[in-house]
Amino acid sequence: MAVATKSSTEIRSILAGLQAEAQAILGKYDQKRAALLPLLHLAQERIGHVSLEVEEWAAGLVETTPAHVHEVVTFYTLYHQHPIGKHHIQVCSNMSCVLRGADEIIRHLEDRLEIKVGQTTKDGMFTLSSVECLCACEIAPMLQVNDRYVGPLTKESVDRLIDECRSNQQRA
Numbered sequence: 001m002a003v004a005t006k007s008s009t010e011i012r013s014i015l016a017g018l019q020a021e022a023q024a025i026l027g028k029y030d031q032k033r034a035a036l037l038p039l040l041h042l043a044q045e046r047i048g049h050v051s052l053e054v055e056e057w058a059a060g061l062v063e064t065t066p067a068h069v070h071e072v073v074t075f076y077t078l079y080h081q082h083p084i085g086k087h088h089i090q091v092c093s094n095m096s097c098v099l100r101g102a103d104e105i106i107r108h109l110e111d112r113l114e115i116k117v118g119q120t121t122k123d124g125m126f127t128l129s130s131v132e133c134l135c136a137c138e139i140a141p142m143l144q145v146n147d148r149y150v151g152p153l154t155k156e157s158v159d160r161l162i163d164e165c166r167s168n169q170q171r172a
């Protein structure tokens, strides 16, 4: 099973259903553009990634251009331009984490998941990324899996994390 990809029509239909929530977000800000990040977050949460349709939708809501929205989306690593796995594993590869073994952790994850950084497992379960400092250097080497920070990592704790994600998936 590959990562599920929604069609353009499906995405537009989901976005149409988000109008009330989008207006509520817009209502919290004096300037519409200030609502851009939370609007993108809302759309990504429901759709799984920020597609071109989402960029156009958000641009219309905050009265800017899709090109400006695209710049924002590509600047922040928390926005995904393509569908990702159910568990997005982002390993910090900045100095503190590298000095404490992040490279070895990434290699271990690549071996264990049988993918390279930037790829998604065939079952659509895991996407592996390497990211800049996640501001949790005190638990280096560390990673973020979806909204959760995990560290300091060892090969064993990484194995346990993968097993945990898989068993949670089976229960879901």
Ligand code: FES
Pocket: 092, 093, 094, 095, 096, 097, 098, 132, 133, 134, 135, 136, 137, 138, 140, 142
């Ligand atoms: S260097 Fe890895 S969290 Fe800061």
